[in-house]
Amino acid sequence: MLFLLGGNDKKKAKAESNQRTENMERVRELFLNGRFPVVTTDRVEGRAISRVLGLVCCRGYDSDETFFGMAARAVNKGAQAIIGYSENVAFHPDGSKYFSCYGTAVQFERDDKERDRLALEV
Template sequence: MLSFFGGTEKKTRRTDDLKQGKRLQNAKELFYTGKFPVVTTPIIKGRKIRRVLGLVSGRGFDSECAFYGLTASAIDIGADAIIGYQENVAFHPDGSRYFSCYGTAVVLEKNPPAKALGAKAVMQ
């Protein structure tokens, strides 16, 4: 029997899966190239925090998906970094693991402080 209600659901789900894959791949590339720092400390040395966007989290049965889901969520709201990163693992009786990670999404100052540029930049 043909169902009019279920036809588009599968198509939408596949499109969402593809978008999710691209989001996570983008987050992975930004993290590995050093363009999106994730630190456990409340500050990033040499960088000033301009604005705190709030708590972001990632969850999943795979640690990589949880971490990059967290990173992608922060990027989606305009963050430049995540500070105060923490992670937890829950072990289930069936042997599976569930990963949960969270941190604070922040926007960093665009220009590094004058001290980092050296004395020559200060004199100009």
């Protein structure tokens, strides 16, 4: 009878982990294809910012997982880019590293070309 009470938590955790991995892979593809800019400056060249969605951050022991985890959180908020990106690395005496990444999630104004393209797709 006890196994009925404890089995659900493991399934739920595994499903959440799979969803998180899928989101990070999707964001990785967006970033590597140049469709999700992450910049250290306060603007993206050639694009006007229409809405600031807020701070996004992530911490961890793997630099790629930390970076793409932060980007996935921004995409989940509806962001189209991250501005003001910064990262920190803390070194522990035992040799391990701890990464922190943060930036501001933003959305862009739609330009006329994008509006025309969206109208044709509908």
